[in-house]
Amino acid sequence: MRVRLYWVAFSTIVTKEVRRFTRIWVQTLLPPAITMALYFVIFGNLIGSRIGEMDGYNYMQFIMPGLIMMSVITNSYTNVVSSFFSSKFQRSIEEILVSPVPSWVILSGYVLGGVTRGLMVGFMVTLLALFFTEVTVHNIFVTMTVVVLTAILFAIGGFINALFARKFDDIAIVPTFVLTPLTYLGGVFYSIHLLPEFWQGLSLLNPILYMVNTFRYGILGISDINHWAALGAICLFIAVFFSLALWLLERGRGIRQ
Amino acid sequence: MKALSLQNLEKTYANGHQALKGISLDVEEGDFFALLGPNGAGKSTTLGIVCSLVRKTAGKAHIFGIDIDKDFARAKQMMGVVPQEFNFSVFEKVEDIVLTSAGYQGMTEKEARPRTERLLRDLGLWDKRDQQARMLSGGMKRRLMIARALVHNPKLLILDEPTAGVDIELRRSMWTFMQEINRQGTTIILTTHYLEEAESLCRNIAIIDQGEIIKNTSMKGLLSELNSETFLLDLQGELQEAPELPGFNCRLLDATTLEVEVRKGQNISQVFSALKGQNQEVISLRNKANRLEELFVSLVEKTAASEFKADANPAAKVDRV
Incomplete structure (x- = not known):
């Protein structure tokens, strides 16, 4: 009986989330597609043709996995942080809180909503990439695993951000001042082997570097890091972040008095 | 069977404000119960604890015999809540809001659709079902929250000022609707600032002031106290x-x-x-004034006066500490 309740509640949350971001597709799905198309045109095509090869691939092929991953990270995170914070702001979160839905179902529902948007945008960007370069997959298992795990991790991150946020400014701080710099410095546009030794070492502290490189390994078969260790680390981070988000939700951080 | 039973319920907020000072209260199944009190008395805190939006500091709460500390999920399945403030996504469609709420209660869309239609028809919202909630008038938004709270057919309905800001004609039609669902067996707990509403709808009443229950009796019994x-x-x-x-x-x-x-x-x-x-x-x-209003004012004034006296008397102050 409980299992049925949890399943129906979970699918209700996911359906509501998907309905939300598809209803406002002009704000949620179109902008990343346009931005990534511009990246492909400007960095891949115009500037990339002068850069030449990187790790044996032309520049367009080299940046394509990183751009897909960047869209997945940004959209998974943004979907959850804005949706959950809006629910808090409009107090519609109370609808769920007064219902018999347990915290882990609420968290899982929002996370899957974010993952769905992240993967949808990632798929759209992949389709866009086909207009500019040939897309091959070196290892389908690694490719799919890392993209899904990364989307899950950042969706949970968005949830934690939303729990702490008190005003709309608070949901923009992390994407602007943390996610964007880490993504740009996470090997999307270059191989860290191009950097001086000190900066290479420093780059290894950037978690996004591992995700981008593991995904690049899945697509092209090249990577700056060990992709199996990276997959393990992502799983560990998911476990830690999920537990933290659940604990905060159970304690009612930012949602219960 | 008691629909709601509170024992020594206490709530102290993080800023040190003690909103509830150990209140005890019983509401029988099938009752239409009024919980009244001035602003800041502790009504919303009490109801907040019952529906899990506020965490209690101490005490016990049972809903139809279920201890909320042991199985809150099952207790929540028996409850429908109509809060004081609008708390739905204004960009969602009217019908979707009700169906989503049913989903949170474990009802699939297929199961919830017939009851959603009936409730929206009964509450005069069926024609608006495809509109975004932000397009509704204030009164319609209130009715939407009632439909949402009733979609899973709860045994206990909590109405926290359900007719605030609603014109008199609509208020009266909402009273008729509430009386009807109470007649069908749903226990109702109502808080309101319209004392005429409480007097004409409720059979039993508790008055809460400064975090304490100062009166808990039948409506008839209370009115007979009027001198x-x-x-x-x-x-x-x-x-x-x-x-x-x-x-x-x-x-x-x-x-x-x-x-x-x-x-x-x-x-x-x-x-x-x-x-x-x-x-x-x-x-x-x-x-000149509603009878309940006269009593309410005199009871609340009496408490305020005794508080004032105690504050002015150092001995009394020590005693209270």
Whole structure:
């Protein structure tokens, strides 16, 4: 009986989330597609043709996995942080809180909503990439695993951000001042082997570097890091972040008095 | 069976404010119960604890015998909540809001659709089902929250000021609707600032003030405590000054309106006779204030006065500490 309740509640949350971001597709799905198309045109095509090869691939092929991953990270995170914070702001979160839905179902529902948007945008960007370069997959298992795990991790991150946020400014701080710099410095546009030794070492502290490189390994078969260790680390981070988000939700951080 | 039972419920907020000072309260199954109190008295905190939006500091709460500390999920399945503030996504469609709420209660869309339709029809919202909630008027938004709270057919309905800001005609139609669902067996707990609403709908009542229950009795019993009632009489002829009415306190408000206080044991027909003797006809008669309102004000004022006295008396202050 409980299992049925949890399943129906979970699918209700996911359906509501998907309905939300598809209803406002002009704000949620179109902008990343346009931005990534511009990246492909400007960095891949115009500037990339002068850069030449990187790790044996032309520049367009080299940046394509990183751009897909960047869209997945940004959209998974943004979907959850804005949706959950809006629910808090409009107090519609109370609808769920007064219902018999347990915290882990609420968290899982929002996370899957974010993952769905992240993967949808990632798929759209992949389709866009086909207009500019040939897309091959070196290892389908690694490719799919890392993209899904990364989307899950950042969706949970968005949830934690939303729990702490008190005003709309608070949901923009992390994407602007943390996610964007880490993504740009996470090997999307270059191989860290191009950097001086000190900066290479420093780059290894950037978690996004591992995700981008593991995904690049899945697509092209090249990577700056060990992709199996990276997959393990992502799983560990998911476990830690999920537990933290659940604990905060159970304690009612930012949602219960 | 008790629909709701609270024992020594306490709530102290993070800023140190003690909103509830150990209240105990029972609401019987099938009752239409009023929980009244001035602003900041602790009504919303009490209801917040019952529906899990507020975490209690101490005490126990049972909903239909289920301890909320042991199985809150099952207790919540028996409850529908209509909060004071609008708390739905205004960009969602009316029907989707109700169906989503049903989903949170474990009802699939297929199961919830017929009941959603019936509720939206009963509450006059069926024609608006495809509109975004932001397009609804204030009264419609209130009715939408009632439909949402009832979609899973709860045994206990909590209404936190459900008719605030609703015009009188709509308010009365909502009263009829609430009475009907209460007749069908749903226990209702109502908080309201419209005391006329509580008086005409509720059978039992608790008055909470400064975090304590200061009265918990039947509505009939409470009203019988009223020692006097003040009536306004509209007279046919004009008067220059208040007439002599032996045994009654009266005051002339204007040339044709007389205010008369009728104490317990007195009969208003004596006023009519006395006025007739002075060649005055009474055209109409009305209560100056709602009866419950008079009692409510006197009870709350009494508590405030005793608090004031205690604050002024150092010995009493030590005693309270």
